[in-house]
Amino acid sequence: MRTQYKVLIADDEYWIRENLRTILDWEKYSFIFMEPAIDGEDALRKIEEDCPDILITDINMPFLDGIELLTIIKKRFPKIITIILSGYNDFEFVRQAMLLETMDYLLKPVEQLELINVLTNALNRLDKNERLAKEQVVIRDKLKIAASLMQDREFSMYIAGEDLELDQIVSQGPNKFMEFKKFYVMVIRVNYKHSTARLQNQEQGGSYKVKQKIIDLISSEETILFNNIFSINEYILILNRNKEDIKSLSELLIIYLEEVLSAKLHIGISQEQWNFKEIKNAYQEAVGTFGFIPYYEQSITLWAQDVKKIPLRKRMVQEQEKQLIVALQNKNKKIIKQLLLGNKGIITEQCKQWLFIELKQTLYRIIWIIENNIDANTKEKQLLLESFSEWGEEALNTFEIKEVIEVLDQILDEALPTKEQGDHNKTIRDTICLVKKYIDEKYFENLSLTILSEVFFVEKSYLSKAFKQETGENLMLYIARRRIEKATELIRDNNLSLTEISFLVGYEDYAYFNRVFRKVIGKSPREYKSQYEMLKV
16 A cells, blocks of 8 residues: 555674665565664664564564563554564464564574565555554544534534424533533634535535534634534534633634635624523524624624614615505506616615615515515416515525626516517527526526626526527526426435535525425425335335
8 A cells, every 4th residue: 555664674693684684675575674673672762763664573682582572562563563583493482472463473594485475464464454544544534524413413403493402412422511601602604705615615525624624723622513404504603712712713713714615704693691501592693693794795703792782774665665566566667677776776786785684674575565566377477476585585695786686687577577579599599508508517506697697698688588488487497496406316316415415406505495495396305305215115
């Protein structure tokens, strides 16, 4: 497995040492011939300084004989392969050496062929030992990952209010909670700049590797860390530390993880807690801070006690709501777009100065008004209406205002379609075929109308309308259907968890993936998986 192994000879007779030095072309056989030891004490000193892989030692030596040397090696250097040199009258010494797990022995004078045979056996033993050691490392790593995933699952279920009590969390050990006299809950959300960074991280070990990166910066003592299996880019720390230490830690996490993960971080921190049973409430408190993040992409830390002082503003007034309702009832698309997306509209580039929760409430209110003031006279239209909120949620979570504007524009086009005259030419039909192929191959990436229009150099509105006319299907629904089709393949063909599958097909939030899956397939991912496993049996 290695290219070279070190061999040390120990013998008090000069001619024996020199004979063994010249009997073989050691380098030709991939050995490093160390300067021989002149007695047992010299051998032990050389072993301590530069541990050999193989030791060939005489039995009868002054100061420290071969048996004493082998006894020390067995205790302190058990990985060294030992071979003894003996004469015909040394049978009792050979027997003692074998009891000390010496691999083999050579009779003096040593013959070249016999030496080669013994060394070959030693190499086989070394290779086997190294393979076993590597296998043990792999097994140990797998056990660590399994334990980590168990902890993720148990704590995630507990904070989500599933059927799990605090004393049923076995992954943490019986006395761990007793160490937490007081604590804070820190929630870290990782927002990858690019989908490729997100997927590369998943391929390199996913949440376990991210957790290890976080552990690099913290002491595991008086700390519990887990990944939320229901929101795969969310990491939760329970910290038995003072506020100043936590503030310093959050600053270090942002500096370090921004670089190594190619991501922006949102960190929410609860108020100080004194009862470990308050973990759920503390988690909700920390997550609640994310609504107060300014709506532009940056790393930020927010404390629960601070956000309570931040005032919220209603960004869409009652008069604007009335104007929107009247325009929808009259199907006046021009006025609707002006009200919502015009220079002085409700949703513009200026919204990136709003708080996340203000933009979310405003967008959801607009979508609700649209859904309740247009006709849903076909099954496809009903499915589209049900999808509007999900499109909005996905756009909001990008922290890109242009994505929100684009999705709202597309929602209006779908809610109030314009009749298209004539047929598209062959060029756009060919382009739509390429768009479909692109989606089929890159379904797991961040796909939006803006991105596709930039990739294929087609104006957004025209691309959306042409796609629907050529395929008979809405572009966003096609992307969702392709992702869910791939998800069903992964459920059938892999032993991956549903949260991992959600992540791999492009949905970072399992709850969102669950809703889309149910709409497309008619049942939840868990129900689909259970039914498939029953059919297999």
